Amino acid sequence: MASRDRTARVAVLGTSVQRSRNERRPPRGRNAQLRRLILVGLVLAALALLTISFRSPTSGALHDAQGYGASALRPFEVAAQRVARPFRDAYGYVSGLTGAKAENAKLRREIRELRAQATANEAAASRAAELSALLRFEQGRSYPKDFRPVNTTVISFPAGPFAQQVTIAAGTHQGLALNTPVVTADGLIGRVTNVGPTTAQVTLLNDPDSAVPSVDVTHHVVGLIRHGPRGTLIMDRVAKEQVIEKDDVVVTRGTVDKRYPDFYPYGVPIGKVQQVGRSDIATYLTVEVAPYARFDSLDAVAALVPTNRK
Amino acid sequence: MSAVDGLKAAALLFVAAILQVSVFAQARVLSGRPDLLLVTLVAVALLRGALFGALGGFFAGLLVDTATLAKLGLTSLVLTLAGYWIGRYGETTGRDRAHAPYLSVAVITVLYSFGVLLVHFVLGERAPAGAIARGLLPSIVLNLILTGPVYWLVRRLLRPLDRGDYATEVQLLG
Numbered sequence: 001m002a003s004r005d006r007t008a009r010v011a012v013l014g015t016s017v018q019r020s021r022n023e024r025r026p027p028r029g030r031n032a033q034l035r036r037l038i039l040v041g042l043v044l045a046a047l048a049l050l051t052i053s054f055r056s057p058t059s060g061a062l063h064d065a066q067g068y069g070a071s072a073l074r075p076f077e078v079a080a081q082r083v084a085r086p087f088r089d090a091y092g093y094v095s096g097l098t099g100a101k102a103e104n105a106k107l108r109r110e111i112r113e114l115r116a117q118a119t120a121n122e123a124a125a126s127r128a129a130e131l132s133a134l135l136r137f138e139q140g141r142s143y144p145k146d147f148r149p150v151n152t153t154v155i156s157f158p159a160g161p162f163a164q165q166v167t168i169a170a171g172t173h174q175g176l177a178l179n180t181p182v183v184t185a186d187g188l189i190g191r192v193t194n195v196g197p198t199t200a201q202v203t204l205l206n207d208p209d210s211a212v213p214s215v216d217v218t219h220h221v222v223g224l225i226r227h228g229p230r231g232t233l234i235m236d237r238v239a240k241e242q243v244i245e246k247d248d249v250v251v252t253r254g255t256v257d258k259r260y261p262d263f264y265p266y267g268v269p270i271g272k273v274q275q276v277g278r279s280d281i282a283t284y285l286t287v288e289v290a291p292y293a294r295f296d297s298l299d300a301v302a303a304l305v306p307t308n309r310k
Numbered sequence: 311m312s313a314v315d316g317l318k319a320a321a322l323l324f325v326a327a328i329l330q331v332s333v334f335a336q337a338r339v340l341s342g343r344p345d346l347l348l349v350t351l352v353a354v355a356l357l358r359g360a361l362f363g364a365l366g367g368f369f370a371g372l373l374v375d376t377a378t379l380a381k382l383g384l385t386s387l388v389l390t391l392a393g394y395w396i397g398r399y400g401e402t403t404g405r406d407r408a409h410a411p412y413l414s415v416a417v418i419t420v421l422y423s424f425g426v427l428l429v430h431f432v433l434g435e436r437a438p439a440g441a442i443a444r445g446l447l448p449s450i451v452l453n454l455i456l457t458g459p460v461y462w463l464v465r466r467l468l469r470p471l472d473r474g475d476y477a478t479e480v481q482l483l484g
Contacts, residue, residue, distance in 0.1 A: 039394050042367075043387065045383075046383040046387035046390055049383030050382065053381040054381055057381065066376050066379060066382055069376035070376050073328065084329075156378050157332075160442075162430050167378050196379060209436075296338070
């Protein structure tokens, strides 16, 4: 019972309401402390993982665990891809319609044909077409000798503008290793920069860290393919005295000296020269190359594994 | 809050993470990308508080980094802080407010984008602030479009708690 001389303030703030034993909750202060402790623990754990991952990005126990984790997640990603495929195709169709307005007459004709084809085909048929195109490339003349294809699909895409990397559904179990070149039916798309047992990360040609020794097969001019503006590539290190023209075909240069083997075999198509810029103050030509492969709609790809590797 | 809630939240975040890396990461509209995982995390954190937000953010981030063979811990770090912060907002000011999910998603999209940018910058990696800034507005719009259906779904699976279950940190005297 409250005393007779209690004030309103005491009545409101000074007396606690008696709860039954069952209603008693843990003290709020302790809850808050526990919550903050867990937050600090999680942040420290994330920082520790980040540090280990940063120091040894392609080897070590954590990398192996990540590889096995990625393999475990692969079926779910493949399933999600399959479920989303019709929606992606529909999106690609609408997106193609919008983009077609900006194309020239020749491209518009091609797009109309593709549109008719896209309308006629179902999702499974488009997958079959991509795979058969890849097969034609693998059986064609431009396919490099001493390499066997590991056909696979892209299962995840770049998460942001930081790096242009995709994950493919093949890894060390299929014979892939670091720096294995990856192609589509159109041409080179990049190389493996991280590999797990059944998945691998591919750094695309339009990534800022990518550089591919290349050669203009029309004029036999060598250079280095790097990322360029607006989805194009730049053929760097081409001296101003060299002759290079629009529509020249650019392919990988391959190994020149056996003591210093290149990751890429000779002759894999990269793209064609779109524009050549010349400046009085620049040491090199500015050669813009339009890639054959479309990096924004990758699906069926092949990794080129040397036949002398098991 | 029960173990069943934890399982439901884990399942939601798992599905969101898988869909994000395999489907939504490829959907680009005017340089922006929808982030289903971030929107789902915001919904879970708003409905279940800071602890669920932080734990959900950590493990969802780990899942994303594992699936994409990216640097482990990077996404976890930013999503943990995002989940905690939105959870605190949900427990206090944002409680029972109809606009809370939309406001949270808009704000956290900006903070998450710049948070990831900052971590990349600190690691000495490429940190294209211009590209992030260009894609920010479309990303916010896309995430806001996702917010309605995602929040509705999460709310159906994780019923809002009673007021007493929130850790408000307001103590009775005496």
